[in-house]
Amino acid sequence: MPAVVRFAAHGPADVLAVADAPLPLPGPRQVRIRVRAAGVNPLDWKIRAGLLAAVFPVELPHVPGQDVAGVVDAVGADVAEWAVGDPVFGMGTATYAEYALAGADRLARKPDTLPWDLAGALPTAADAAFRALAEVKAQAGDTVLVHAAAGGVGTLALQFARAEGIRVIGTASDANHAYVRGLGAEPVVYGAGLADRVRALAPSGVDAAVDLVGGGVVGVSVALTGDPARVVSIVDPADAGAHGVRFSSGHDGEDYLRQALERAAELHAEGRLTVPIAGVYPLADAAAAHRASETGHVRGKLVLTAA
Known part of the structure; x- marks a missing residue:
């Protein structure tokens, strides 16, 4: 069974643990991604710590993460724009994992020139x-x-x-x-x-x-x-x-995600985009990534790698 990182109770970074989970199945307008990199954002540890329970309640156990870069592994019904084998980056759900799901409209094609770690780090910030x-x-x-x-x-x-x-x-x-x-x-x-x-x-x-x-x-x-x-x-x-x-929370009004991802990829290809990667951690070290994020003094992005 594929691995995920999850927490069964709110608390410090040590509540994060690697576990086996069933392979997720894409629904209509979804794709399954073989994850190569997943960005770590301050929102992730705030949810894990229970600081946002009133705003972002989650069902426990919970797999964090929304930023993702990887290869399309399966497509659900009514998905015409993506095929198995396509390299993509964008926003999904439960992305601290070897496999994750994402809406077909929440992704952009990852250019060959864009490194996996940077692609995984970009979506939320971009x-x-x-x-x-x-x-x-x-x-x-x-x-x-x-x-x-x-x-x-x-x-x-x-x-x-x-x-x-x-x-x-x-x-x-x-x-x-x-x-x-x-x-x-x-x-x-x-x-x-x-x-x-x-x-x-x-x-x-x-x-x-x-x-x-x-x-x-x-x-x-x-x-x-x-x-x-x-x-x-x-x-x-x-x-x-x-x-x-x-x-602006990003959950109302116009959706700019794909425009943002495509513009970031374009600027990177032109040599006009610099995003420092402050740390790259394997899935098993997700707790260390959270502890680094919690300091509030990270310049650049933190990334988990699943492959």
Whole structure:
């Protein structure tokens, strides 16, 4: 039987364990993927720890993971766009596994030039970054403020924006300024006095802002843009609501996933996409990957490999 990583009770990383599971069967409009790589996201350990039980309740035992890259192993009914043997990457369910299921419309073709570990790391971050920029209608010539510019989503938001001719000002700690600058953005320190520091770079304010960090940055973003419609938060619904700003969870509105994946693959092929891989772990070491993610100080993405 194929292996999965799962937890039978909420708790610390050590509750994760490798177990045997039946081979999943694809339903209508689904494919089964022989997993090569699965991204590890902060959401995974927060669900495992029980911190999001009220928002993301899961049936126990639970297999985490949604980011996936691998080879199509079987197709369900009414799937015309994929065939057995196709290399794909995107979002599925229970992807900490040797085999996982995904909706046929939640995948993109993985180019040969895109490494498996990077393909497995991209989906959630690429989707969030692309969606945030789309929802504030960022376009060439705009100046956009990106909060948490050095994070996994921020790294992609900077590169998506710069590729479209958008000027980016990104908040980051001093230690990450060189990294942000290397991605083509102008770094500023977050915290008290942020508006003044941004205005020193953009005296007229900014055209749009995306909140990737939470913690009360929406208000200053609205002040800098002058228009709540040009601000979006993907992490802080309370702060967004308090300032009349859209909160984007990815579960409502337009689906940008395939566009995001295809754009990321295109930029990578052109040599214009850099996403550091902070760690690659075998499935059996999923707990170690979770512990690394929980530190909150990972630059780049964490990935599990199943083959």
